[in-house]
Amino acid sequence: MKYGVIGAGAMGYRYGVMLQENAGVDVDFIDTWEPNVEKVREQGGVSVARDHQNRRLVPINIYYPEEYQGHPDVWIIFKKQMQLEDELKRDAAAGLFHDDQAVFSAMNGMGHFEKIAQYFPAEKIICGTAMIATRLDGPANVDFMGAKGTEQMHIAQYAGKEPTPVTQKVIADFEKASLGPIFAADYLGMCMSKVVFNAVVNTLCTMFEVQMGQFIEYEGVPKMAQQLFNEAYDACERAGIHLIETRQEEIDSVTTISHEYKYHYPSMYQDFSKGRPTEVDYINGYIAKIGRENDYVCRTHEFVTQQVHLAELMRKYH
Ligand SMILES: NC(=O)C1=CN([C@@H]2O[C@H](COP(=O)(O)OP(=O)(O)OC[C@H]3O[C@@H](n4cnc5c(N)ncnc54)[C@H](OP(=O)(O)O)[C@@H]3O)[C@@H](O)[C@H]2O)C=CC1
Numbered sequence: 178m179k180y181g182v183i184g185a186g187a188m189g190y191r192y193g194v195m196l197q198e199n200a201g202v203d204v205d206f207i208d209t210w211e212p213n214v215e216k217v218r219e220q221g222g223v224s225v226a227r228d229h230q231n232r233r234l235v236p237i238n239i240y241y242p243e244e245y246q247g248h249p250d251v252w253i254i255f256k257k258q259m260q261l262e263d264e265l266k267r268d269a270a271a272g273l274f275h276d277d278q279a280v281f282s283a284m285n286g287m288g289h290f291e292k293i294a295q296y297f298p299a300e301k302i303i304c305g306t307a308m309i310a311t312r313l314d315g316p317a318n319v320d321f322m323g324a325k326g327t328e329q330m331h332i333a334q335y336a337g338k339e340p341t342p343v344t345q346k347v348i349a350d351f352e353k354a355s356l357g358p359i360f361a362a363d364y365l366g367m368c369m370s371k372v373v374f375n376a377v378v379n380t381l382c383t384m385f386e387v388q389m390g391q392f393i394e395y396e397g398v399p400k401m402a403q404q405l406f407n408e409a410y411d412a413c414e415r416a417g418i419h420l421i422e423t424r425q426e427e428i429d430s431v432t433t434i435s436h437e438y439k440y441h442y443p444s445m446y447q448d449f450s451k452g453r454p455t456e457v458d459y460i461n462g463y464i465a466k467i468g469r470e471n472d473y474v475c476r477t478h479e480f481v482t483q484q485v486h487l488a489e490l491m492r493k494y495h
Pocket residue numbers: 184185186187188189208209210211255256257258260283284285286307308309310311312313443444445447451456
């Protein structure tokens with residue numbers, strides 16, 4: 178199958194390069210960030226390292242939406258939540274989307290699949306979550322975090338519980354690419370399991386401006402995580418959402434994943450440090466919203482959401 182990656186940022190490059198190199202499939206990249214597209218063209222590809230080692234140049238095909246004439250079988254979308262609406266509008270206006278195409282996304286937070294569903298039928302939408310860490314250190318410059326083979330992700334149908342024939346092919350390609358796909362029957366429980374993880378790790382690392390390996394040095398992290406997970410699980414249970422991991426599994430994974438990706442600045446920090454808005458409203462803010470809708474106040478998530486917004490505003494004094 179042929180893939181088109183929309184959003185040649187950290188994760189877009191990660192999926193596209195691993196598919197191209199390990200699964201041997203055709204991949205085209207679409208991006209709107211000019212310094213990024215121009216840098217790829219100037220240096221002849223994207224510069225890729227793993228855990229700061231073995232930096233090399235990987236030749237890729239990259240296009241602005243308006244230039245693109247190709248017709249991939251599956252789009253892979255990795256934009257930030259705040260960018261998605263405008264991106265989809267621009268891509269649709271450029272004539273990129275066709276009735277026979279499927280679309281996959283493993284963005285963090287919640288709200289993206291509803292936006293994607295304005296352009297694709299529900300049965301063609303493939304949902305994902307990625308416990309895969311990638312740094313975008315500059316235009317056309319990425320660092321894949323974690324040793325080879327540590328990549329883990331989940332995949333589910335937006336509509337229905339069984340993988341469609343296209344999803345089965347996507348899973349096979351992702352397996353060959355070493356992205357570590359696991360099928361989940363319920364997309365909502367799958368996505369919320371990742372949202373609650375990000376609501377701890379991304380948010381706290383961002384507020385203290387640290388890498389995951391530095392964050393996990395503090396012995397109080399499991400207790401802080403437990404408090405945030407308990408609130409999030411209580412809100413989800415009231416909303417009838419059944420997460421695919423238990424509370425204890427989530428608490429334990431904060432420790433194991435933070436050690437595994439010790440050099441990683443979570444994607445929220447990558448925005449924060451570049452003076453961009455963060456995805457906190459789609460992560461902690463989304464958990465708090467589910468709580469309020471179900472007569473349950475997630476006090477810590479509401480507070481933490483405000484703290485991140487305060488920190489965003491205070492950047493102007495630093
Ligand atoms: N990075 C990670 O490890 C992980 C990220 N995710 C999720 O995947 C989604 C995509 O994230 P990610 O790949 O990290 O996003 P990136 O920020 O790396 O890339 C997304 C887009 O942001 C713009 N951009 C990025 N950096 C800059 C910059 N310095 N200046 C101007 N524009 C910039 C570009 O688009 P444009 O020109 O349109 O602005 C780019 O295509 C998010 O939902 C994230 O939460 C999920 C798992 C892991």
